[in-house]
Amino acid sequence: MNSTTEDATHGIGAPMELPTMNSTTEDATEHGSMELPFHMRLKSVELSRMRELTGTQPMETAWEQCWQEGITPWDVQGVTPVVAQLLRANQLRDGKALVPGCGSGYDVVAMGSPTRSVIGLDISPTALHQAHQLAHNSPHAAQFVEFQNADFFSFSPPFKFDLVFDYTFFCAIDPSLRPRWAHKMADLLAVDGELITLMFPLDDHEGGPPFAVSMDAYEKVLSPCGFRLVSCNSEIPSLNNRTGLEKLGRWERAVPKLDDSEVTNGGL
Numbered sequence: 001m002n003s004t005t006e007d008a009t010h011g012i013g014a015p016m017e018l019p020t021m022n023s024t025t026e027d028a029t030e031h032g033s034m035e036l037p038f039h040m041r042l043k044s045v046e047l048s049r050m051r052e053l054t055g056t057q058p059m060e061t062a063w064e065q066c067w068q069e070g071i072t073p074w075d076v077q078g079v080t081p082v083v084a085q086l087l088r089a090n091q092l093r094d095g096k097a098l099v100p101g102c103g104s105g106y107d108v109v110a111m112g113s114p115t116r117s118v119i120g121l122d123i124s125p126t127a128l129h130q131a132h133q134l135a136h137n138s139p140h141a142a143q144f145v146e147f148q149n150a151d152f153f154s155f156s157p158p159f160k161f162d163l164v165f166d167y168t169f170f171c172a173i174d175p176s177l178r179p180r181w182a183h184k185m186a187d188l189l190a191v192d193g194e195l196i197t198l199m200f201p202l203d204d205h206e207g208g209p210p211f212a213v214s215m216d217a218y219e220k221v222l223s224p225c226g227f228r229l230v231s232c233n234s235e236i237p238s239l240n241n242r243t244g245l246e247k248l249g250r251w252e253r254a255v256p257k258l259d260d261s262e263v264t265n266g267g268l
């Protein structure tokens with residue numbers, strides 16, 4: 001993951017600029033990293049330490065320790081190219097938005113606007129310290145963003161969100177937690193709210209984090225919770241070492257509909 005860190009143009013304190021699609025596509029080709037599965041594109045020492053911590057410690061301790069030790073191979077210190085593209089094209093919903101597992105907060109700060117208030121949630125205080133610094137250096141966006149140190153699975157705000165953006169959170173949690181992840185998404189979103197999943201890494205490696213994901217893995221847990229896939233796009237800008245391993249899924253939390261049996265049984 002070193003190469004992405006080196007390529008990142010958005011260090012903390014730098015003005016928030018949105019990356020262009022061209023630069024990421026060029027980087028991908030230039031680095032010739034497109035053939036390797038994602039886990040092999042990470043520094044193995046970071047990967048094994050991350051897995052050691054997450055495999056042996058409670059969730060909050062493990063992630064906090066990763067942040068404290070600087071074992072953050074996922075952190076590219078910049079806005080996710082797809083988010084930048086959606087923002088430029090004005091294709092992100094307004095209202096209340098949530099970014100679970102937001103890390104150092106670049107997407108949160110980029111998404112904040114006078115018409116969109118964004119909560120960045122993370123279990124690690126150290127991650128959020130970095131996120132606060134970033135927001136502090138982007139005073140305009142800072143008015144519209146808030147960071148909360150909480151466990152996603154017990155997070156229970158007194159309102160519903162219009163939009164949730166999940167990137168590298170689904171792949172960070174143990175796969176046994178995926179049904180709970182989907183239930184929580186349904187619980188947090190308003191009816192007709194949108195869940196955007198930047199699905200990654202779409203490969204079939206063993207172990208994690210990051211755990212391998214697939215379209216089926218998302219569908220399997222989201223469909224029973226009333227989510228409907230509205231669009232799935234693989235023609236998206238990606239960071240150099242993630243090219244070919246990502247798809248953008250846009251899901252709507254549909255109004256629960258009565259099935260035929262409920263209607264014939266006199267259901268409302």
Ligand SMILES: C[S@@+](CC[C@H](N)C(=O)[O-])C[C@H]1O[C@@H](n2cnc3c(N)ncnc32)[C@H](O)[C@@H]1O
Pocket residue numbers: 059063064074075076100101102103104121122123124127150151152153167168169172
């Ligand atoms: C792989 S990192 C991704 C961070 C960020 N989305 C990014 O792309 O840079 C996963 C993040 O989720 C956070 N996290 C893990 N489990 C969590 C939980 N149960 N609730 C909230 N945050 C959590 C970790 O602290 C970490 O910052």
